[in-house]
Amino acid sequence: MSNQPSDPDRPELPPQLTELLRSLLGPDADQVIEEMSERGLGMTGPDGTPVDLQAMVQAAGLPEDPAALGQVLEQVKRMLAASGDGPVNWDLAHDLARQVAVAEGDPSVDEQQRREVTAAFSVAELWLDVATDLPPSGGPVRAWSRSEWVESTLGTWRTLAEPVASSVADALADTLASQATDVLGALGDQEALGLTGGAGQMMRQLGGAVFGMQVGQAAGTLSHEVFGSTDIGIPLTEGPGTALVPRNVTAFAEDLDVPVEEVRIFLALREAAHARLFTHVTWLRAHLIGAVQAYARGIAIDTDSLEEAVRTIDPTDPAALQEALSGGVFSIGTTPEQQAALLRLETALALVEGWVDEVTAAAAVAHLPHTSALREMMRRRRAAGGPAEDTFATLVGLELRPRRSRDAATLWSLIAADGGAAARDAVWEHPDLLPTAEDLDDPSGYTARRTAEGDEHADLDRALEEIFAADEGKDGDGAGQQDPEHGPGPGRNPDDGGTQSS
Structure with a gap:
């Protein structure tokens, strides 16, 4: 409590707000209460808007009865005392x-x-x-x-x-x-x-x-x-x-x-x-x-x-x-x-x-x-x-x-009907194999879409194989040529670069 003498001309804070501040701020509350009382109830906020403390207390629904107010504040104290630092207690x-x-x-x-x-x-x-x-x-x-x-x-x-x-x-x-x-x-x-x-x-x-x-x-x-x-x-x-x-x-x-x-x-x-x-x-x-x-x-x-x-x-x-x-x-x-x-x-x-x-x-x-x-x-x-x-x-x-x-149950039933339980369960082997929302929209078209995707992948695989084969062929055509970094190729004289005699 403050030791300052009471001033009858100075407006007092609503008692509910006084008790709330003491409950929340502890020993620091008396200084705040003193400052707020000295400046009166007609304070303005940083934006110039009047701060009506009495209206704020009424809007908050803080009870006037001291016993009821004490119960509210005690509940707040218990909750804060039990709370940790995480987002959920x-x-x-x-x-x-x-x-x-x-x-x-x-x-x-x-x-x-x-x-x-x-x-x-x-x-x-x-x-x-x-x-x-x-x-x-x-x-x-x-x-x-x-x-x-x-x-x-x-x-x-x-x-x-x-x-x-x-x-x-x-x-x-x-x-x-x-x-x-x-x-x-x-x-x-x-x-x-x-x-x-x-x-x-x-x-x-x-x-x-x-x-x-x-x-x-x-x-x-x-x-x-x-x-x-x-x-x-x-x-x-x-x-x-x-x-x-x-x-x-x-x-x-x-x-x-x-x-x-x-x-x-x-x-x-x-x-x-x-x-x-x-x-x-x-x-x-x-x-x-x-x-x-x-x-x-x-x-x-x-x-x-x-x-x-x-x-x-x-x-x-x-x-x-x-x-x-x-x-x-x-x-x-x-x-x-x-x-x-x-x-x-x-x-x-x-x-x-x-x-x-x-x-x-x-x-x-x-x-x-x-x-x-x-x-x-x-x-x-x-x-x-x-x-x-x-x-x-x-x-x-x-x-x-x-x-x-x-829709999902219908899709799984159709997959099992086409390929058996093993085909149905094999879909879970990798997340990339899971059906999509489009498959749930049209379960009956799932097999056709997967077959088409398989054909596309097969075409891509064949194209890659052809590219790799072509690269290997080029490497073969270069046999017998001088390697500028690793010296002469087969059939070369390492001393003069000429052709080795038979």
Whole structure:
């Protein structure tokens, strides 16, 4: 507190603003409060615009009740104290995700459920051996509770979310800090202006906490919806292995007129097919995650839209910031290069989902009576997504669900019809062999286009062979001539250059 005597003629700062400054600036706050009080409430900012502190406090929604204000400020303190230096507060994300995962109770997986999951994968692997040349993935078979799913997958969400979180967090910090700078900078005092230097870092911490809340809420919600580790088309764990969440499998089967045993095997088939693909196509996981990261790193934030959004929310209220993020108010824009990258990524995701869809159906159709119904149900589910996937679309900057999986499944079916399962699976040998968006537009023309490309390559190879052969012929014609660098050729006298006598 300041030791200066109270001046009845000097206007006082709104008490909410006084407490907020003390909460955020610590011991330095008293000097700022003193300066602002001495200069009065009718200050102007650097651009000459009047700064109405009372109006600012009202717009921020800071409560007048001291107890309620104290709760708000204490919440801000806790969040800042828990925030690290990164764009996302992952400790907060982890804790919140666990809380959401267990909100409806999260009993441990019992031995009966483990046996059922193990048996389902044993059957699934046998059936897939007939449907694809890719061998089983190997690795552990896991039965997870919802909180175990969170623990096992949050690391990959970190990899996916941090690039765009960094861009948005920086823009958010700069925008929120500029508001503090406008107010403190109105003092016109260099020392007071220096106090704003920590505002950017503080706001980054607040932004990291908000992103942590967002990711944690979404991961926890998603733990109630997923069946295994590959539901979004990108494996959320590293290394080989398969997993199911028995509670979610049972809940899904309850809404269907299909025996739970049949549902469990069908979902095990999908998980095991994903696992085979990502284990034996060794470049695929890194290819997809790298594409997501490259796309996200290039995102440019629309700062005008961000500033407009911040004016309508209370920057001291993390829930308001979280709601703003959920509403997509940041208007993340993309460049033409990113649009092209996004098209390639979405095509690859569709190809993964289409391949799994086709292989799973081929493996199940002779054994599961409800294969067609389950296949259609999964197609609709993947196409529609859910609230948690929508949240991650905001954080990652794109929707991690395939838009054209039906077209991709049709394409894989046609490739298998023309060349068998081996030809279909051989397409995954190299990323350059993957079908394109044009192939999804016209699956029936894929074989003809690839044949034409093969003919062009063959023509190029023949032309290169002819060029190399011609060069070798020229080298042969020069036999017996003097080599200016290496001395005389065959049949020459090394002393006088004349012809050697016979």
